[in-house]
Amino acid sequence: MLAATITAADPADPLAGLRVGDHPEPAVPEGWSLVEVRAASLNYHDVLSLRGHGPRNAPFPRVLGSDVAGVDESGDEVLVHALVGDPAWTGDEVLDPRISMLSDFHDGGLAERIAVPSRNLVAKPAELSFEEAACLPTAWLTAYRMLFVLAGATEGTTVLMQGAGGGVATAVILLGRAAGVRVWVTGRSEEKRSRAVALGAAAAFEPGARLPERVDAVIETVGAATWAHSMKAVRPGGTIVVAGMTSGTNPPLDIERLYLANLRIVGTTMGSRHDLEGLVKMIVDHGLQPPIHEVIPLSETRAGFQAMVDGHLFGKVVARPE
Template identity: 55%
Template sequence: MLAAYAARTDADQPLNALQVGELDVASTPGGQQTPDDWVEVELRAAALNHHDLFSLRGVGLSADQCPMVLGCDAAGIGPDGAEVIVHAVINAPGFSGPDTTTDPRRSLLSERCPGTLAERIRVPAANLIAKPAELSFAEAACLPTAWLTAYRMLFVRSGVRPGDTVLVQGAGGGVATALILLARHAGLRVWVTSRSAERGERAVGLGAHAWFPSGERLPERVDAVLESVGAATWSHSINALKPGGTVVICGTTSGAEPSKAELTKIFFKPLQVVGSTMGTREELVGLAAMLVATGLRPVIDSTLPLTAAADAFARLESGAGFGKIVLTAGRN
């Protein structure tokens, strides 16, 4: 079947490792490990994430696991004909905790088992939730990774309340655009940073109250910083917080080794540093319900057919997109 997959890994030129074409997924290393009791979903739409680029670079994916179908996010038609959204977190057999993100042996689709950028997907039946009729397949496909990550950062991990001020580091990516929209609709004052005036103004157009050049001193300190950039913005994030404030970090797209750890400021102020990753199935249900209730919809940068996955990945790598890049099923 048609799939977009990592034929190998390439740390320096990840797009060279991407292949788009026919693939017998069941015969791949990951496909051979897929349990027999998983169910099949017919793809309608899938969204790209930086996780896919990391996989092509060999981060979390080894050469002997290739070819590996990429993709974490999907919406489609389940085995009973119902419209579904796929939750991307795969728990280890026997895990039984209330918070599936704390499973030390968890993985995401496309890490050990084939991902979602294929005409048909196999997943645990428990990873399917009902797609609300109010959401298009493309909109629904944006939720399981970036939007779920943002939802958990804000409403589970940050401790903020309506009226508080939050800073979103970076403007334009999937997590950042989700954070802006969710935070504004939750009654928070939302500030963002960006290296681009154009992207900063677009963030204000989405609902941010103000934008500031990356690293610029803010008019006042904030209650929480929502951090996905990492090394490039870490010191600014710590310095931007009120005493007792919280930085919630979900990723390190600029690298994981900041020049300064800022430990003295963290213990003296004292600040909270909170990690956050993905979200639970129940939180994905809550996120979908929030979008239906509020009318919020994911920002979609572009929609391309699965056959044009190479173009979609090139746009993702360039950083030129604003919002999510979506691939749709079909060969045209």
């Protein structure tokens, strides 16, 4: 079958280890299901893997892609919760010490078919296309958990989203607006700032700009380049929720402001299956449509990743098996 795989990691040239070509059909262990992929969106997690930020003992080659929508063996339309953990774990999946994402130790969804634990299947609502549904399991789920579970955003609160054009950013804007949250964003280009406002952001600022007032929470996925601004932007008692580091790790931490302002810094990875079900319900209830930058054939996955590496995206890139 056709698949996009990682064959090696290269921090300087991430696409050097990307191969789009024939790959063995997936094995389907007991308790797992085979899904015919109808759409799979590209995610920055894939780029990090190609740069060498994946688990040290992750195998090569393996299929990339953690965002999948398709049809299961019973003919049901489904989307896939992308966290694979210990079947015996009974708590929140994100806290399972054995948890991993699809494409880390198990083949991901940038392929014609994928095998996943049957418990990871969530019904796809008829209101969403396969392409739209494939945007949800990673970026949109992360945004939902960051906003509502960890930041506690409610109607009337103000949230700053660092970055204006990626999958998490566009999800935060649309989910926040639907819940009555005032969402501010930062963006490096005037085009992305304008598109964010058109999408529903209350205001857009240049990176590092002085804000009209401090915010209740900051959604942080950029890392080193925006961290100092995030620390200054949040009000006393506010929260910074972290789920990424696209600009690099280990930014300086203003410990004095952290304790004097009683700030809360919370990390998260994705969200639980319960969170995904809540996200799907919210999208249907509010008639939301995930912004899609482009739909491409699976065979053109390299071009999609190149656009992601170059930063020329607003919304998600979705690949479809031909």
